[in-house]
Amino acid sequence: MDYCPHTKEDIARMQKAIGVKDIEELFADIPKKFRLKKIPDLPGALSETETIALMKNIAARNFMPRLTLTGAGAYAHHIPAVVSHLVGRTEFYSAYTPYQAEISQGLLQAIYEYQTMVANLTGTDIANASMYDGASAMAEAAVLCGKMSGRGKILIARSVHPEYRKVAQAYAWANSYVVLEIPYAADGQVDTKTLRKEIDDNTAAVLIQSPNFFGCIEDVAAVSEAAHARGALVISGFTDGTSLGLLKPAGCAGADFVVGEGQSFGNPLNYGGPYLGIFAAKEKYLRRIPGRLAGATVDKNGKRGFVLTLQTREQHIRREKATSNICSNEALCALAAGIYLAALGKNLRKLALLNVQKTQYFKEKVSSLPGWRTIFAAPVYNEFVVTCPDARQANDKLRREGIIGGYELQNDYPELENSLLFCVTELISKEDMDRVVGILK
Amino acid sequence: MELIFEISKPGRATTDIPQSDVPEKDISAIIDARYLRDELDLPEVAEIDLVRHYTNLSRRNFGVDLGFYPLGSCTMKYNPKINETVAAFPEFTCLHPYAPADFAQGNLQLMFSLQQLLKNIFGMAEFTLQPAAGAHGELTGVMVIKKYYERRGEKRGIVLIPDTAHGTNPASGALCGFETVTLRSNADGGVDIEHLKSLMDETVAALMLTNPNTLGLFERNIEQVAQLVHDRGGLLYGDGANANAFLGKTRPGDLGFDVIQLNLHKTFSTPHGGGGPGSGPVGVGSKLVDFLPVPRIVKDADKYKLSENFPHSIGRVRAFYGNFNVIVKAYTYIRSLGAEGLTRAAEMAVLNANYIKEKLKPYYDLPYDRVCMHECVFSGKKQVAESGVHTTDIAKRLIDFGYHPPTIYFPLIVPEAIMIEPTETESVETLDQFCDAMIAIARETKENPQRLKDAPFSTPVRRLDEVLAARKPDVAWKKP
DSSP states (O other): OOOOOOOHHHHHHHHHHHTOSSGGGGGTTSOGGGOOSSOTTOOOOOOHHHHHHHHHHHHTTBOOOSEEOOOTTOOOOOOOHHHHHHHTOHHHHTOOOOOSGGGBHHHHHHHHHHHHHHHHHHTOSEEOSOBSOHHHHHHHHHHHHHHHHOOOEEEEETTSOHHHHHHHHHHHHHTTOEEEEEOBOTTSSBOHHHHHHHOOTTEEEEEEESSOTTSBOOOHHHHHHHHHHTTOEEEEEOSOGGGGGTBOOGGGGTOSEEEEEOTTTTOOOGGGOSOOEEEEEOGGGTTTOOSOOEEEEEBTTSOEEEEEOOGGGSHHHHGGGSSOOOOSOOHHHHHHHHHHHHHHTTHHHHHHHHHHHHHHHHHHHHHTSTTOEEOOOSOBSSEEEEEOSOHHHHHHHHHHTTEEOOEEGGGTOTTSTTEEEEEOOTTSOHHHHHHHHHHHO | OOOTTTTOOTTOOSOOOOOOSSOOOOHHHHSOGGGBOSOOOOOOOOHHHHHHHHHHHHHTBOOTTTSOOOBTTSOOOOOOHHHHHHHTOHHHHSOOTTSOGGGBHHHHHHHHHHHHHHHHHHTOSEEEOOOSSHHHHHHHHHHHHHHHHHHHTOOOOEEEEETTSOTHHHHHHHHTTOEEEEEOBOTTSSBOHHHHHHHOSTTEEEEEEESSOTTSOOOTTHHHHHHHHHHTTOEEEEEGGGGGGTTTTOOHHHHTOSEEEOOHHHHTOOOOTTTOOOOOOEEEOGGGGGGSOSOEEEEETTEEEEEOOOTTSOOOSSSSSSOHHHHHHHHHHHHHHHHHHHHHHHHHHHHHHHHHHHHHTTTSBOSSOSOOSSOEEEEOHHHHHHHSOOHHHHHHHHHHTTOOOOEESOSTTSTTEEEEOOOTTSOHHHHHHHHHHHHHHHHHHHHOHHHHHHOOOSSSSOSBOHHHHHHSOOOSOOOO
């Protein structure tokens, strides 16, 4: 099946208008020796019926879990039915970036509203239209701090998601910044004593996450105070965005940039993507931040309207002097996030509370199993670390019941042997948790 | 139209939260009050108001499903609905990225297979699907190049970029610590070979070439260009933004490209989503495979798994594995079209572009009058000279005729550029109607230039004050 509407007669008429006898003439600029007769080893066309059958077959090779108790940067939440219906409007999804404002008011306004909600939620002044994901948002913020300050060192808490640290490392390497990891303290928060020691006049930024990878809530205010005392900036991420419904946002605790994964807001797990990077900052960085920004303005009759603004920061205007190379972002995911947040409204707090209550329940239940104990004392949102006699065996038991268990921390933290990071969202019922504890017994 | 905040009313909500089925504790006993937020400022709207709000916003937006969208270099082809249907299979949407490999064999097989297909289509040794968009792929590709030289112990700090390149190319080079040097185009719109010879030495890491370039022209001297770069130990990077032009006609790997980044949302018709999500796979030649990001998918007998065990890798450019749901759509698309369908797509795309070029040539200045590939670039300079009407006025007037405007003012080397990419999915009738509109506008330029300067008339807002937006930035709504 191809989607070209051309009939033989159409092609003949068009060739005549162009003045060629054969379509091949239009490809004459490609040197003959490099011309392909046919793409090698590519299967032939399929009808729609055949394609559906093929794809169903592939999908069937996946196993649908009965429960997912892993979070670790991607969270299973209920998505209100309105979200997919509205995001599925083809006026949105079959559009390009809203370069032509007058026929793109829908997306531009939706992005402006999203930016506002994100700024409010993160306790900052401004937010961009989105980055690729939480990890790349954090990495770009780090590079930006390096560029702005002229300093060469970036400190990153070991309690930040291991993959986020790797991404920050790659971006820093590409820009010749040194990255230093700061250990976590016994309570699961970043070790502020070591942090204070390592921050110096060459430190561009301190990167933390709150809640952090262990689920623990960080003392962002203390970290900010330590960083700002030496002129370093604070980039604070978060794990599950729904935590912002309840927790004091990092922007209200001194962070200069709040970045993180927005997937929790109305975007399915999708095996890791597409998600969206939230990027929010204090107002004074408005002209330095990467990514697209929708801004309000007026038309020639004084009527409110929206445009992409401050584009002189961007690559298509500034080229090598741009603040970033980002062009396409995750607009449709940001649209979903905006719709989700508008649908939840103040109920986001209730949802966050429910996540905390359920997590507490499971935490107590599971840590009362013989040989199981929690290891970090810091308060948690909807994830927690528990150490058990044999983590792999515990997960295998759950797997046999079709349950994805906890994230095994020892791969990334060799010292956390037999430790599992569990996540409980509103989708997990008391009955589910009781069953899981029964299986682990 | 009102903002969602302006229709908010305390006490309303769209979603209710289930009652807790576990014993509830006082929150302050769980989390210290200093970690809790005081207020939460989000809209409060009833479901019907929410649905109307976003539905009305969608009606103020233009997508391919509404009409012709000849945005140059963006390949706004029709997005087959079957791709959306398949991508919505719960087996694809509901799986956690850290699901054990034996839960995710379908996903891993799909990604592995897409890499195989891309290798065959583009003639590269290996692909990564990790980058989230074209520019992200560029950054990844340039990181791979940087790692390659680091590994060889060579210090090369310069990347050459033609003056026709997308802005992302120099920005990607800069974001990877390279100095970018501009390479001139010749009178035919191709690479100025003499200039390349003068710039190419052992300090140059790579030439980033878009082929066909942003003038829609295929680099005729590609063999010589590749040789000049390779002779001095440099690498040839290909920006695949315009790959739709040559599917099944030639392969970058055969042309001498060492790295290429694709845009699945362009060439393989996963929709662009109003600015993303995209997907920007990177393909490399055999000597660069070791440097690709991790994890990579490996096949072990009939099982697929993710492996981090590639010590020379650049590491990661994002969390998890890529924009998986976009990858599902691209795979579905490629399998639907098959080898012959992809080739026909390129042929019809090029046919359509040349048809428009010939029909509009008498009315608009055509700076490079030769056979084009998937897009053609006009200049509005005739209209400027005649009546002071600029390309932006022509673009805004086109909106009144029911079309999304072409890309304008790009590439930079064409003054008042009008860059038209019709794609293969448009019929000759659509092209004729569009050309009629362009011709009517050319006529109007002479007869009633003010009408163009006042356009558009048919939109919910008239021309917007971008200067004001930049001078007094308002990027987040504040309660009055």
